[in-house]
Amino acid sequence: MDLGFDVVELEPPEHPTEGAQAPDFTRPLVNSEYWVDTALSALAPPVCLVFHPMDGAFPATYMWSELRDRGFGGLDATVVGLSISTPYAHTRFIEDNDLEETGFRLFSDPAAGVAREYGIAHDLGGMAGVTEPRPAVFVLDADLTVRHAWVAREHPEFPEYDALESALTAAVEA
């Protein structure tokens, strides 16, 4: 993205990298109809875990529209998101962005505890007391082994979708 000026750079993150085991967590997982406390480790691998800005922020809309349009919902993988938004907001987000048919589900983590566990917490400027995960994507094999990791280094920054799609496709075929 060339805007003709420097965007905000973020500190180097300390997130789980390829080959490491991603931290497990349990949070409410929202589908188009209800939410249930669910452990990341209970999801069928491979898992595509997408950390996104709070529902309503434009990057959240962009990211999920991109994944929807790329047909991630048709892959034999579990695609889940996570933001600090409430389950109620996630329900509306799924509806507003036509995600019902994709099978995408969204974890709700209002206190940003998972973002801290993953080393990707980001204190939002101008929103006092609000911490959320940086945009980040992880492709996880069985036992939560990280196959692919990408974490934003600038604010804002969007995932490298082609690399993500290749990694997830390879994980499905593995």
Added chain:
Amino acid sequence: MSESAITLYRLQACPFCERVVTTLEEYGIDYESRFVEPLHSKRDAVKRVSGARTVPVIVDEHTGVTMSESDNIVTYLENTYGEETPVTAGHEGGS
């Protein structure tokens, strides 16, 4: 997390749902909570399992029972899982 035999459809802060939760916990029954939206029109999942859009609803795979109305559910749980009545598959107490 998703292996519980009993599924409870509930609404946050719904006293009737909390009453059922109290009973489930009193008997130490493992269950999964599925939270739904306040708007009845957004409760298709509930309608599919019980035929109505009201909560609470429990679905008990032990016995094949699906049930609405907290009075009925509490009575059912007492009869099925209460200390005086051992669990009997196929038992359809309550209501």
